[in-house]
Amino acid sequence: MKFNPERYRISDEKSVPFIDADEIWTYLNNASSTAEQVRAIIQRSLSKNRLSLEEVAVLVNTTDPLLIEEIKEGARELKRKVYGNRMVLFAPLYLGNLCQNNCLYCGFRSTNKDQHRVTLTKEQIIREVEALESVGQKRLVLSLGEHKNYDAAFIADCVRTVYSVKKGNGEIRRVNVNAAPMDHEGFETVRQAGIGTYQIFQETYHPETYAKYHKSGPKSDFNWRLTAFDRAQDVGLDDNGFGVLFGLYDWRYEVLALVRHTNHLEACYNVGPHTISFPRIKDASSMNVDDRYLVSDEDFVKLIAILRLAVPYTGLILTAREPSLVRKEALDFGVSQLDGGTKLEIGSYSETEHQQDLKREQFKINDDRSLAEVIDDLLDNKYIPSFCTACYRRGRTGEHFMEFSVPGFIKRFCTPNALLTLVEYIQDYASPSVAEKGWRLINETVEELEDDKFKIELIKRIEKIKQGERDLYF
Numbered sequence: 001m002k003f004n005p006e007r008y009r010i011s012d013e014k015s016v017p018f019i020d021a022d023e024i025w026t027y028l029n030n031a032s033s034t035a036e037q038v039r040a041i042i043q044r045s046l047s048k049n050r051l052s053l054e055e056v057a058v059l060v061n062t063t064d065p066l067l068i069e070e071i072k073e074g075a076r077e078l079k080r081k082v083y084g085n086r087m088v089l090f091a092p093l094y095l096g097n098l099c100q101n102n103c104l105y106c107g108f109r110s111t112n113k114d115q116h117r118v119t120l121t122k123e124q125i126i127r128e129v130e131a132l133e134s135v136g137q138k139r140l141v142l143s144l145g146e147h148k149n150y151d152a153a154f155i156a157d158c159v160r161t162v163y164s165v166k167k168g169n170g171e172i173r174r175v176n177v178n179a180a181p182m183d184h185e186g187f188e189t190v191r192q193a194g195i196g197t198y199q200i201f202q203e204t205y206h207p208e209t210y211a212k213y214h215k216s217g218p219k220s221d222f223n224w225r226l227t228a229f230d231r232a233q234d235v236g237l238d239d240n241g242f243g244v245l246f247g248l249y250d251w252r253y254e255v256l257a258l259v260r261h262t263n264h265l266e267a268c269y270n271v272g273p274h275t276i277s278f279p280r281i282k283d284a285s286s287m288n289v290d291d292r293y294l295v296s297d298e299d300f301v302k303l304i305a306i307l308r309l310a311v312p313y314t315g316l317i318l319t320a321r322e323p324s325l326v327r328k329e330a331l332d333f334g335v336s337q338l339d340g341g342t343k344l345e346i347g348s349y350s351e352t353e354h355q356q357d358l359k360r361e362q363f364k365i366n367d368d369r370s371l372a373e374v375i376d377d378l379l380d381n382k383y384i385p386s387f388c389t390a391c392y393r394r395g396r397t398g399e400h401f402m403e404f405s406v407p408g409f410i411k412r413f414c415t416p417n418a419l420l421t422l423v424e425y426i427q428d429y430a431s432p433s434v435a436e437k438g439w440r441l442i443n444e445t446v447e448e449l450e451d452d453k454f455k456i457e458l459i460k461r462i463e464k465i466k467q468g469e470r471d472l473y474f
């Protein structure tokens, strides 16, 4: 369908920059943090309210170790009560590393002569997707540099190619995209290709710091990036993934700015972010980052817990940039999505030998376990690995919001769908020991379901999958 701007309500008003660094610093400088305040704020979040900027500033300014423990416990409780114990899994697929920008932290930046530049051909994409399907992946996020060759039509074509690949019982059921901001027409083009979430990380919401790290190329325009989700929303692309690259500027400021961005989207479009990502800077070939704002493990876990409480209806994504131990600890505080079996070297999923190589990737990852190992570990810790894509395919967009606000949503949809995808995984890909652990958790979870009629229906579907049917969901 051809893009017709008149079909959309496109208002200039929404494009007015809404991040004011002085305003954010005023909140931070004026917020004290007493035990009484912190406890009241945690309770407000547990009563299903998104927190205000003032409230988030109080949490961010909390330094008393006992109160920080209470914040973490609050996040843990919110996660347990609202989201249950499932963990959605995905893998990134890098399509190409040509880039016109010069982000000083990134191995793909245009001035990095050490980077081997590659763009996957259609045949190579098919091979990569087959390799990903062969280990059980069902959800991908496509990533790439910003380059004139990678326009919306190119990305939309890649998305269609990915969806078309079927290997054995494998298929990719949700393709998310992490790529440069587009204009309205571009967003409409990728929406029509059936993408799930469109992720764009602001990197830093501090304009001066942004200018320091993005000196040239289209990405040097702070406001164009900041208003990207307004354009996406205008054309009905309403699954938006926010993110900050932690380590460029003061993490406390960035957490408040993420909440400010959320307020903006809620006020203008009545919808908050679908997900928030919080990558920390990792080693990259030829990177040049000032270490003043690098975030310690302690602050990292604290900021995840604060984000969980601040935006309780939003999914939180923690990637393989982090070592498995940090990932393990952070899971409890509200992370809902993890990547597993990640390889960042372009074209490497289909290679038999694999070694990390900064000259072929954007940055170094620190959790290089296979998908099977990640699943094994999740099962050991009583998490249900989930490849669920039901809401997106049933048109239930804003699913995190529903999980959070619709009573019984998790029991009715998320847990059973997670179990059904786990049964598929066990049937098609699991080793005997993972299968055994998986069945134990499936049986325990089914046993706990209270609604007998529903339980019978779920058991029926599990049996059907055992008999060879696939892709059953509620």
Ligand code: SAM
Pocket: 105, 106, 107, 143, 144, 145, 146, 178, 179, 180, 181, 200, 201, 203, 244, 245, 279, 280, 281, 282, 283, 284, 287, 321, 362, 363, 364
């Ligand atoms: N080129 C697109 C853009 O800049 O919007 C896509 C982004 S890239 C595929 C995904 C993200 O990786 C970036 O937005 C950035 O936050 C993150 N990243 C870049 N360099 C990194 C590094 N050295 N360590 C950790 N994350 C990094």
Ligand code: SF4
Pocket: 099, 100, 101, 102, 103, 106, 107, 108, 109, 110, 144, 145, 146, 219
């Ligand atoms: Fe290019 Fe994105 Fe890397 Fe910046 S972060 S150099 S835009 S790939």
